[in-house]
Amino acid sequence: YVIKDNRDSYHYAVKLVAQLLRNQGCKALIADDSMLSRSLMKQMLEKQLFDVTVANDGQEALNLLKADPEIKLLMTDYAMPVMDGFELVKAVRHFRGRDDLAIIGLSGAGKHGLSARFIKYGANDFLTKPFMNEEFHCRVLQTMEQLSLIADIKESAFRDDLTGLYNRRYFYQYAEKLLKNRNQNNTLALLDVDLFKNINDKFGHEGGDQALKQVGSLIRSTFSNFIVARVGGEEFAIILPEIELTKGREYLEAFRKKMASYDFSISDKSCTITISIGLAEFQNTSLTDAMRTADSALYKAKNKGRNCIA
Ligand code: GH3
Ligand code: MG
Ligand code: MG
Numbered sequence: 001y002v003i004k005d006n007r008d009s010y011h012y013a014v015k016l017v018a019q020l021l022r023n024q025g026c027k028a029l030i031a032d033d034s035m036l037s038r039s040l041m042k043q044m045l046e047k048q049l050f051d052v053t054v055a056n057d058g059q060e061a062l063n064l065l066k067a068d069p070e071i072k073l074l075m076t077d078y079a080m081p082v083m084d085g086f087e088l089v090k091a092v093r094h095f096r097g098r099d100d101l102a103i104i105g106l107s108g109a110g111k112h113g114l115s116a117r118f119i120k121y122g123a124n125d126f127l128t129k130p131f132m133n134e135e136f137h138c139r140v141l142q143t144m145e146q147l148s149l150i151a152d153i154k155e156s157a158f159r160d161d162l163t164g165l166y167n168r169r170y171f172y173q174y175a176e177k178l179l180k181n182r183n184q185n186n187t188l189a190l191l192d193v194d195l196f197k198n199i200n201d202k203f204g205h206e207g208g209d210q211a212l213k214q215v216g217s218l219i220r221s222t223f224s225n226f227i228v229a230r231v232g233g234e235e236f237a238i239i240l241p242e243i244e245l246t247k248g249r250e251y252l253e254a255f256r257k258k259m260a261s262y263d264f265s266i267s268d269k270s271c272t273i274t275i276s277i278g279l280a281e282f283q284n285t286s287l288t289d290a291m292r293t294a295d296s297a298l299y300k301a302k303n304k305g306r307n308c309i310a
């Protein structure tokens, strides 16, 4: 049905199908006091493969949004009992940013200035009721496409492209936030490949890259439930949330051994690679401080002769 409406543009249809695939399983919420309007929009959003929930007023919608961070699209009417569309948009933007939730405001025709106010309060777009089906689909599609683009940009900004791990930027920007307001101890591990210069000398820079990729995927698969980042050339960091130092040390010691006996293959030649590890325990303190502690522990591990933990 959606495709039929877009017979005039083949390219648009292709783009649309790509976005529909991304919409699949995505949650959308409709806030509207008119039953007719709710069921019409629900049908239309289901055609775009959304998993749709409805609310009769702004307050009900706000509660649903607070309870479910998986909702990615909000379609909201202006005039509703209890809480109107403007208040809803204003309130929801306090905890759901434009990079995380798309909002389209709606209202009956003939009320000037509503569209501008919706947008000022944080909506991404606006539709006048009664709307043309094709316009409804185009606007929803475009708004969701923007959300997807933001997700793609974020993904590439926060990933290290050699290893596919999170990068330093992600580590410092997000890891700290994830740990805030938790009252338990966390362990931070800083891992540095031993004598990596020798690997580069022996196998060339490309061989060195292959080694880093393999080290990265070994770390990632072993610590799949934790936050892992490549924080420097041949340096990796792992956060083990709510895990005490003694326990953390056990995990890292097991990993150190696993790595030391692992058979790496670089340019079809087998070789061994070892790492030195610095640990720090922290609670609510800044990650930068914990990194400083882990870094001086790492320095000790190197001095102790490498392939060990401090
Ligand atoms: P140590 O045991 O003391 O850590 O010795 P090291 O040789 O590993 O120490 P150092 O930190 O001095 O050298 C790290 C080297 O890693 C230097 C740099 O050329 C290399 N390196 C950094 N990033 C990359 C990368 O992305 N690819 C490759 N191939 N090499 C890298
Ligand atoms: Mg209404
Ligand atoms: Mg280093």
Ligand code: MG
Residues within 6 Å of the ligand: 192, 193, 194, 195, 196, 234
């Ligand atoms: Mg090194």
